[in-house]
Amino acid sequence: MMPGLRAILNVHPLFVHFPIALWLAALLFELLAVMLNSEEWHRTAARILYVGTLAGIVTVLSGLAAEKSVPPGPAMVIVGIHETLMMITTSIAIGLSIFALLFRKNFTAPFRKYQLAGLIVMAILMTIGADRGAQLVYQYGTAVDWSTAQPQK
Numbered sequence: 001m002m003p004g005l006r007a008i009l010n011v012h013p014l015f016v017h018f019p020i021a022l023w024l025a026a027l028l029f030e031l032l033a034v035m036l037n038s039e040e041w042h043r044t045a046a047r048i049l050y051v052g053t054l055a056g057i058v059t060v061l062s063g064l065a066a067e068k069s070v071p072p073g074p075a076m077v078i079v080g081i082h083e084t085l086m087m088i089t090t091s092i093a094i095g096l097s098i099f100a101l102l103f104r105k106n107f108t109a110p111f112r113k114y115q116l117a118g119l120i121v122m123a124i125l126m127t128i129g130a131d132r133g134a135q136l137v138y139q140y141g142t143a144v145d146w147s148t149a150q151p152q153k
Contacts, residue, residue, distance in 0.1 A: 009143050012066035015059040020130055022052025023093060027119040034112050042112050046100040049119075053093040060090050066143065075140035078132050085129030092122040 008014070029045035032038065063086065070079050096118045103111050136142040 010066035012062040019056035056090040082132035089126045
């Protein structure tokens with residue numbers, strides 16, 4: 001019924017898009033919060049960040065498990081870069097989530113600017129890390145079961 005799902009070698013690809021989308025959405029809403037000086041937009045950004053951070057933790061854990069399916073060779077260098085960048089990104093997300101949670105009752109305009117700066121840094125690192133993940137799939141073919149691949153006609 002779902003041949004694409006049956007063909008995956010690990011579940012990591014099922015999770016990767018959630019933190020990416022949620023963290024970028026949190027950045028967008030925090031940018032609106034700063035521009036409009038809005039507590040409401042900030043609360044929305046913080047909630048999205050919390051969910052994205054939980055998704056990021058699950059994604060990191062699935063990535064650590066997926067690492068075992070990468071064959072030895074040049075792709076392992078990229079795995080190390082991808083893993084490091086995404087661990088740092090997720091750690092920043094955890095820190096920003098804690099920051100937003102601790103100061104939620106008194107999240108003034110300067111705090112929103114700090115949060116926005118952190119989200120920008122996180123988004124940059126996430127983008128570079130996600131690109132390395134794409135490189136693993138599209139350049140090195142990791143997580144692709146080549147034994148079942150059908151030649152195109």
